Amino acid sequence: MILxxxxxxxxxxxxxxxxNGVNFSMESGTVSAILGINGSGKSTLLKCTNRILRPAKGVVFLDETDLHELAQTQIAKHVGYVPQKCTDSRLTVFDTVLLGRKPYIKWAATKRDIEMAEHAVRMMKLEKxxxxxxxxxxxxxMxxxxxxxxxxxxxxVLLLDEPTSNxxxxxxxxxxxxISEVARKKKVAVMISVHDLNLALRFADVFLLLKDGVIRECGGKESITPRIIREVYEVDVVLGEVGGYSVVIPVGQ
Amino acid sequence: MKAPDGIAHAYSAYTRKKTILFLFFLVLLAAVALLALCVGSYRLMPLQIIDAMLGRSDEAASIVVWNIRAPRIVSAIIAGWGLALAGVVIQCILNNPLGSPFTLGISHGAAFGAAVAIVILGEDVVRGSGDNTGVIANMAANSIYFVTLFAFFGAVLATVVIIILARIRKMAAESIILSGVALSSLFVSGTILIQYFAEDVEVASIVFWTFGDVGRASWSEILLMAAATVPATAWFFMHRWSFNALSAGEDAAQSLGVNVEKIRIWGMLGAAFLSALIVSFLGVIGFLGLVAPHMARRIVGEDHRFLIPHACVLGGLLLLASDTIGRTILESGALPVGVITSFMGAPIFLYLLVRGTRR
Structure with missing residues (x-):
């Protein structure tokens, strides 16, 4: 499956x-990180992908299907979204997770809906x-x-808007x-907007660097270089390796 | 409650409890309705009521049951149910605990409309209140409908203003509530101005109209209220999952497949027109649409699958109990139910304001 x-x-x-004309694609089973400064359009890109926001131009295909031609309920069956702000809900944990079955529920939650919610609860280790x-x-x-x-x-496809910011x-x-486990085990294409470059380098497979409304760089770990970070974040960095993991350390002003 | 090995089972028991609780409140409502049939200046025993219902009683008992008490009991249940339903929906859509037909100015819009009708048409509209008729009706039935119609227009005017502000100006929920307060103030001022230029009898009529009285509705008016309340309940209950999604935030709701714009606009319109209809028939019944949803929320939580039915039945129960207290507390005559709900609701409204506007 390709988005x-x-x-x-x-x-x-x-x-x-x-x-300003964003192009990219992502495959199932991978984690793609969208990187960029505040206001670079990371959240907007996620919202345009599942039509929370309607883009003025452009298309989003899931394999051969034009996602934006589908009804919102149908999109919700293909694309999950985790917003940046979690609303302080008084619903119980299980009620909230069961809400994920909303696109499938016609009148009342079926046995399968309950099972799927239970499965998601267990996967996130929320049983207690x-x-x-x-x-x-x-x-x-939360x-x-x-x-x-x-x-x-x-x-x-799972879109997550800065899920680790708080x-x-x-x-x-x-x-x-x-999130990585979900991508690999469930063969879900995960797109995550994130500020922490080190966290992204540790967990993501693909990196999209966004600036001025366009993608400046897209690729694997090798695409993260001091030059592109300087270009996107306007900060000088050195790239190193600690314990087998790539790390980015800002230097100078 | 821990349920590591039987999540589905524990959840099923949890929801079953809420269903049982709803059935309990239904039974309680039926019990209060029976009590309301019995008490009053003409006391009846349950057996006499059954006889009256079956047409086996004397004429006096039959008149008391069928023409006086039963209509006001049914009217109280339907109106309380409908106003509470409107309150739940408005609070969810505005994501604000202070939302209700009363706080949005819909009730005062209706009062203003009624005042305009009474003065401009020069009619005296008050029909009296229940068992103890306090004010003499001296108008043709058609002119009552004029006043109701004008009250409805007043309520709709308030509704339209609120919806325009919410939709076109894209105002925040808090600003919409404040606009409702401003609108209420404007309608109250307008009503006072009309009273200033009105004749004494017209002023009395306006004042009595604004009191809010469930004894005002005839069977045909009750039927009209039911005709609006029943489908509204069905529609809102059908969208209970969408309301749950909406309470998780607009973006989250959309990502769960909810057409947020549609549910908001139809929800607001439905809730506002339902309350407009009820208020235009019965007068201003303050705070019920605010209080009943909060009571239900305290009992069953935020889940609209349970919140909607519980708020509705509690709304009916509260209005019926208030009306029964109102017509039995004074020996000299019935106290309008609007006065009692306002006495009950205002402290709760203040409590919510003090606690903050978090839903």
């Missing part, structure tokens, strides 16, 4: 264009919280609930590990 984004253009009302309100959980647990909700959608180091690693 292809072709020529996406988007502007908010009375503002300069945020996306099932009947607790989401609002009573920690940031890391994030896992929202990922579980997206997994319950049985998506082919998490401590332990939870960052745990959540990213779970």
């Amino acid at each position: 292809s984004v072709e020529g996406i253009e988007f502007s908010y009302p009375s503002a300069p264009p945020v996306l 919280f099932v009947l607790r309100p989401v609002s009573e959980l920690s940031g890391g647990e 994030q896992k609930v929202i990922i579980a909700r997206a997994l319950a959608q049985e998506p082919d 998490l401590d180091l332990k939870n960052q690693v745990e959540v990213m590990n779970l």
Whole structure:
């Protein structure tokens, strides 16, 4: 399964264009990281991919299917989305995860819906919280609930908007590990917008560097160089390796 | 509750409890309805009521049951049910606990419309209140409908303003609530201005109209309210999963397949027109649409699969209980139910304001 984004253009009302013809593709079983400075259009690109925002131009194909031609419910059966902000919901953990079955539910949740929600709960290791309100959980647990909700959608593509931005180091690693596991085991194409370059280098397979509404670089780990980081982030860095993992260290001003 | 090995089982037990609770409230509502049939200035025993229902009782008992108490009981249940339903939906759509037909200015819009009708048409509309008729009706039935129609237009005017502000100006939920407060103030000022230029009897009529009284509706009006409330309940309940998704945030709802714009606009329109219809028949019934959803939320949580039915039945229960208290508390006559719901609702409204606007 391949997700292809072709020529996406988007502007908010009375503002300069945020996306200026974005092209890329991603395969199932891989984790793609979207990198770029604040306001570079990372979140907008994710929202344009599953038509939360309607791009002015461009198409999104899932294999041969034009995603934007589908009804929102049909898109939701293919694409799961984890927003940047988790709403402080009073719904229980299981109710929230079960909401991921919304695109499939006609009147009441079926046995299969319950099973899929239960499976997602187990995958995110949330068993002991099932009947607790989401609002009573920690940031890391809450994030896992929202990922579980997206997994319950049985998506082919999973879009995550800065899922680690409010998490401590332990939870960052745990959540990213779970996301990688989902991509590999479930053969889901994962696209994740992230600020932490080291976290991205540790867990992602493909890197999309976004600046001024276009992708400046797209490729594997080899595409992350001090030159491209300087170009996108306007910061000098050195690239090194610690314990077998690539690391980026900012230097100078 | 821990349920590592039987999540589905634990969840099923959890939802079953809520269903049982709903059935309990339904039974309680039926019990209060029976009690309301019995009590009043003309006391009846349950057996007498059954006889009256079966047409085996004397004429007085039959009149009390069929013409006085039963219509106001059914009217209270339907109106409470409908106003609570509108409150739940408005609170969800605006993602704000202060949303209700009353706080959005819909009720005061109706009162303004009624005042315009009473003064401009020069009619005296008050029909009296239940068992103890306090004000004499001296108008043709058609002119009552004029007042109802004008009240409905007033409520619709408030609704349209709110929807325009919400949709075209894309105002935040908090701003919409504040706009509702401003709109209420404007309609109240307009009503006062009309009263200033009105004749004494017209002022009395306006004042009595704004009191809110479930004893005002005839069987045909009750039927009309039911004709709006039943399909509205069905439509909102059908979209309960969408309302749950909406409470997770707009982007999340859209990513779960909800057509957010559609559910918002139809939800607001449905809730506003339902409350407009009820208020135009019964007058201003303050705070019920605010209080009942919050009570239900405390009991069953945020899940709209349970919140909607619980809020509805609690709305009916609260209005019926308030009306029954109102017509039995005073020996001299019935206290309008709007007064009681306002007394009950205002402290809760203040509590919500103090606690903050987090839903």
